[in-house]
Amino acid sequence: MAVPPRATDSFPADLDVVIPGSGPIGAVFARTLVDKGRKGDLRLLSVPTSKEYMSRDLSSWSPKSAFCRTGQNPSQDDSVNLPASAATRVIGGMGSHWTCCTPRQHELERSELFDNDQASAVQSMPLACTPKHADYIEWSCSTTILGNLSAPNSTHPKFRIWPNMQCMKLELAKGEVTKMTVKDILHDPSGTFEIKAKKYGHFMTEQTLSFCQVILKHGFAEEFNHLRKTGESERFTAEEAKEFKDRMDATWDRLDPLPFPLNDPDSQVCIRFSEDKPWHMQIHRDAFGYDEVPHGIDQRVVVDLRSFGYTTPKKENRVTFKPDTNDGFGMPQPTFEFEMTKGDRDRCDDMFVDMVAIARLLGGFLPGAEPKYLPMGSALHVCGTYRAGTGVDKSVVDKTGKVHGMGNLVLGGCGVIPTGNACNPTLTAAAFALAAADELDSVLPRPK
Template sequence: MSKTARRSLDQPEGLRNYPNHPIHQESGIPEFDVFIAGSGPIGATFARLLVKQGYKTLTIIKVVMAEVGDQDTRVPAAHKKNEIEYQKDIDRFVKVIQGALSKVSVPPSSTIQPTLDPSSWKPSDPSKMSILNARNPRQSPHNNLDDEQVTRGVGGMSTHWTCAVPHFLKGLERPVILPFSEADDDAEWQTLYKAAAVLIGRNTDQFDESIRHNLVLDTLQKAYGDRDVQPLPLACHRVAPGSPYVMWHSAENVFGDIFTNAAETNGYFKLLTNLLCSRLAYEGTDPVKIVGAEVRDLLEEKLGSSLVPEGDEQKKYYIKAKIYVIAAGAVCTPQLLANSGFGAGRNQANPIIPALSTHITEQPMAFCQVVLKQDLVDSAGDLSGKPAWWQAAVNRHREKNPLDPMPIPFYDPDPQVTIPATLERPWHTQIHRDAFSYGDVGPRVDGRLVVDLRWFCMQDGVPENRILFESDIHDAYSMPQPTFEYTPTKKWADEAHKMMKDMTDVADKLGGYLPGSSPQFMLPGLALHLGGTVRLGREFATSVANFNSQAWKFNNLYVGGNGVIPEPFGANPTLTSIALAIRAAFDIHTQLRKSGGPTPPNPLAILTRTPESWVEWANPKNRNYPDHYNLRKLHKSV
């Protein structure tokens, strides 16, 4: 077909003249039941439940998933921290995290380099800057989320996350799904949180036999008897009783055996890697029907245009499905929707989704590291009254390492402690020793002595805090460049000040500050817990989707991920995002069973509870899935 006969690439609606993706021919499926963009824990939740549960009336559920990145772990979506080398030296994992993250928006900076060779190229206009790799000439430095970053790859950020899975605080963080009955809403969250905990493998006891964990826990429980100091809930399990090694959970655990046993569980599933879902083709405006997911094969682009004689269009395909789920992260999900023409463009008139990427929330974060007090470390070696496992660990260490002056074994598990948020102290706390993109200890001090303190505050979602997506500036994947407009409200700026004082008070109970890691506020965005970008709600004007995660005015579009959370939150959001995805998956299951096909959400409809039958697999009496302890054998040969 000639270029003049093709529809404009700038036209967002309708099917262009791209071929169907080869997966249609390979599978023999002309239209999938569900298309999912994103392979993190949330996309995995949708895929696992829909394939596993089925329509209840049909035998094959056909799900296809697109991931822009590649599979860079031996097992799809596995946590990279499970490698023994990183568990022996947690600080080395910092570099892995840094390598997995890409900054989202870098503000302008001077292009003048006075010591540059005079013959080297420089812009004729010194005010202009390069726009490569997230450099954004429209990003104001004063209201940027400087360290907001994304991970592209199978499993997403779950391949390097901290695995903290606390519940949200009722009355502040936790959204209200069923507003007409507090009892029903509590019961709904109990159902969803229980199922989410089983799905991701939530535990609170895997560090019980850690000397440092108990030192920190006991010290803070004695100091703050009224604050419910407790073990930090984590998605992990110890590989064997008494082992120093932990299996950290990730999207791998949510996927379970879906890659090998999809057909045996009443479904079809295929994950396509190096495939960017760039936009959605649609028909109509109210209601809107998605008629295809436009995808770009990045490997074809990598091979070069000589193998693609028809030009750029031939690198693009359509995947067709009955329902489309966008769970590509809190930045990339609205970016995809913006690129489809639905909203969030600069000066865009009459957007289909006016609340897209408005009311964003973030977490001001305070951080410090302390070196444990002399008396705390010495008390670890006083074995009187200590449990048998403690005594055995210290005696074994002293016998094998007589030159070590410290009683704590080399591979004693890290502390993992939290003081939950309250309405009086509305911030989430993590007192532990873990790897982030910052805070490594290196050779300066023995890592057994160091404890990290991370305090996470909240931020109300206000319309002024938003992301704009630039139509004339593009990121490395030729998608609209995000520009942040974010300023903490006075209320939460004041709370962040109080939070810092609280952190320093807790730190004082444990030890002295590690040089270079004194109390400090981290760069905005560094928590990587951006929320509100595709927020759920009850009004079209101020939210993107209803509390079934179905986009307003769309009959077959759903959103998922941390971006759907509408409330301010300080706690790690993944467990809550999985819970909301479990509810959304049931609604998709219901929509697929409609004889006339999916229909848009009704803002006047009274939502109901997720039936227990949808999460029957989470019942302790029926715990045949997921089995996190026997998910896969340890790798011993190639």
């Protein structure tokens, strides 16, 4: 992507759309609009994060008076915080650590703003990726969504990515966004400039999350050893057993005590949300820092179990901002007010018991990774902060993302999702973005 030495040196004067945000949802907006012939920019929007907590020995030094370092929030009440909530400040946004898991929403999770389709309990995990060959998978991200638009030397006449840019504020007048104030963080961090374009909460939800790791039962490994040696299995069809044996004969290292190919892909299993069990479980291996496997244990016999539950949208759960409480980028830092209902807590307990029962069917717990609840915010699936709906009393945007009462401000991302949901929300947010981009294209003047 061709980037000038300074943003103000060659900033285009005429833009159809400016998109502050470079994650997968921003990329969906950009790719859809460019494919329709629109002219726009994609730029990084810095999102603040919540503070971290550290316990200390009682003999350790601590200040007697309050003192706030950069990034700390004196307004945050610990009891209603989302202590593990975090955000990413890079091009690619939250997509830079997206698992690419895309389980479909159950009808009980779906918004009524769009028509529903019917979906299928235990199944392969839907993944946003493309297998290139047996040993390589291309995972979806902003780059793959943008396609050729993300090429390093792209000179597309209707699209440019501007990195190291921070949207500081939007100027509003008479129900319209008149301009955007932007900072060039890399080249001119002390100054700002303005750009213009034709288009530019309460009820917050987050998901409960439980986690454990399991070492596969000895009997399962022995079963596959028997299959490898004889080609016989009581679990699989004759065709499936032959396919496995042929693959092992071709790839198995005779000194390997495990009957699994070294390049065997990780497990990717999803147990869907249902009315009886209103949560979903992922059985796979993931790259989070809290789930590293000790070096002395073969990763092929370890799987992660994560169960995600929903929380009930309620007006009291919200995020607020104060002008004098800023993050390290000088932006207002969020203050969370979030509490679960009794129903949320009871459902979370049931989800935990269910996860343990399934884990015991698979094997024993990896030492140090026994079943536990993760702190609220760990799912990184905060939704509903600018929820979509039909009325201004309980929503911020309509189903196409347009802010109520504003003529040219459209919002996208997980914040538009109005329902309590237990699935990974990226795919749903992308669906909202597609609808929003189509609506933008229909109301903008036709490209010349």
